[in-house]
Amino acid sequence: MRSRWKSRWCRSTGNGFSSTRRRHCHRQSTGRAHGHAAAFPFDLIRRHEQLFRASAGKPDLYDGRHDLATEPRGRQTRRLSTVFRRNSAARDSPTWGSTLKAVRAQPMRNGSARRRVAGPALDSRAYAALAAPSKNAAPITYKSVDPALFDAIVSETAEHGHGGLDQPTPKKRALMLGKLTWSAIPFDQPIPLITSIVLIVIILGLLAWITSRGHWPYLWREWITSVDHKRIGVMYCVLALVMLIRGFSRCHHDACAAGNGPAFAGLSAAGAFRPDISPRTAPS
Amino acid sequence: MIFFVAMTFMIGLMNFVVPLQLGVRDVAFPTFNSTSLWLTASAVLLVNMSLFIGEFAQTGWLVYPPLSELKFSPGVGVDYYLWAIQISGIGTLLTGVNFVTTILKMRAPGMTLTRMPIFCWTALAATC
Numbered sequence: 238m239r240s241r242w243k244s245r246w247c248r249s250t251g252n253g254f255s256s257t258r259r260r261h262c263h264r265q266s267t268g269r270a271h272g273h274a275a276a277f278p279f280d281l282i283r284r285h286e287q288l289f290r291a292s293a294g295k296p297d298l299y300d301g302r303h304d305l306a307t308e309p310r311g312r313q314t315r316r317l318s319t320v321f322r323r324n325s326a327a328r329d330s331p332t333w334g335s336t337l338k339a340v341r342a343q344p345m346r347n348g349s350a351r352r353r354v355a356g357p358a359l360d361s362r363a364y365a366a367l368a369a370p371s372k373n374a375a376p377i378t379y380k381s382v383d384p385a386l387f388d389a390i391v392s393e394t395a396e397h398g399h400g401g402l403d404q405p406t407p408k409k410r411a412l413m414l415g416k417l418t419w420s421a422i423p424f425d426q427p428i429p430l431i432t433s434i435v436l437i438v439i440i441l442g443l444l445a446w447i448t449s450r451g452h453w454p455y456l457w458r459e460w461i462t463s464v465d466h467k468r469i470g471v472m473y474c475v476l477a478l479v480m481l482i483r484g485f486s487r488c489h490h491d492a493c494a495a496g497n498g499p500a501f502a503g504l505s506a507a508g509a510f511r512p513d514i515s516p517r518t519a520p521s
Numbered sequence: 522m523i524f525f526v527a528m529t530f531m532i533g534l535m536n537f538v539v540p541l542q543l544g545v546r547d548v549a550f551p552t553f554n555s556t557s558l559w560l561t562a563s564a565v566l567l568v569n570m571s572l573f574i575g576e577f578a579q580t581g582w583l584v585y586p587p588l589s590e591l592k593f594s595p596g597v598g599v600d601y602y603l604w605a606i607q608i609s610g611i612g613t614l615l616t617g618v619n620f621v622t623t624i625l626k627m628r629a630p631g632m633t634l635t636r637m638p639i640f641c642w643t644a645l646a647a648t649c
Contacts, residue, residue: 429572464547466548469555477529479565
């Protein structure tokens with residue numbers, strides 16, 4: 238009851254009260270209040286509060302057990318180990334005794350510079366090695382980067398290594414073809430392959446017939462390069478009819494592949510032909 | 522089916538009918554008209570190439586998501602379709618400019634907007 242009254246009284250106080258009452262409020266709110274502040278050691282607050290705040294306000298803290306950086310001089314190198322070890326003895330907790338040091342920014346930069354000079358170079362071979370699975374890998378600072386590596390990564394001509402997420406690339410490909418390889422032609426799917434071959438044969442036969450009959454000058458002059466709106470309209474409609482036939486053939490092909498009657502083209506992507514995402518095979 | 526059949530057929534019909542109904546000899550930009558046709562034909566050729574090189578986009582008539590998203594269309598089919606739509610879209614844009622200019626600026630004397638046939642109004646609304 239008294240504590241609650243004090244907390245309410247402290248919240249209602251402003252800057253115009255005496256310093257004694259305000260100091261009392263501070264102790265009450267940190268050392269003996271409810272919640273998280275109650276778990277904080279009171280002796281740390283009272284004896285070493287100023288020391289803790291002075292050191293913790295420094296820009297860099299690191300674990301002094303590993304001695305990763307040069308120990309700086311002067312008042313800013315104040316150790317916090319005394320504080321924490323004393324409190325760890327009070328709390329019987331041996332893990333509380335780690336040593337923290339506050340260092341200046343310049344020694345940290347010097348240490349980073351030394352590691353950067355001693356590190357390996359990042360070239361295509363090192364980039365390929367990055368794709369390999371690793372475990373407990375130590376941090377690496379590369380001293381230099383191959384200037385052509387970025388372009389090679391963007392153009393996907395860099396080596397990807399083996400065993401990584403990306404598939405291994407056997408040899409560098411020309412930029413003009415991009416991802417296009419012979420695997421893009423569906424040799425393992427007879428229906429589109431045979432259809433494509435038949436279609437190509439028909440087109441070549443039609444072109445050969447036009448050439449043999451000598452219709453190219455007429456076609457070029459009267460239709461292909463024509464700007465007459467009626468002929469352009471007719472060619473638009475012929476193009477639409479060709480795509481209409483192709484669309485219906487695609488729907489028929491999808492329906493045949495599904496084996497369950499008429500289907501639209503979108504059903505194949507929705508999972509009708511993919512058992513891994515089909516709602517029929519999904520667990521209910 | 523929508524972009525390369527329905528729209529293509531409607532543009533062809535408008536090409537044939539609208540200048541005749543307006544009483545003009547040709548559209549405002551005849552070369553643009555021819556360019557639009559062959560851009561559309563190039564897009565059709567590109568999307569048909571995906572039948573036997575790569576894979577065809579199995580995304581339905583309108584390429585709506587989620588069918589066209591990466592989860593349901595992980596291959597290159599949607600890439601083919603996107604490029605084809607872009608190429609065809611340039612032609613459609615030229616066609617729109619052509620028809621709007623023709624309908625608004627090249628009508629025959631006496632053919633006011635209120636006397637204009639409803640199909641020309643449809644073409645004007647569709648191309649705006």
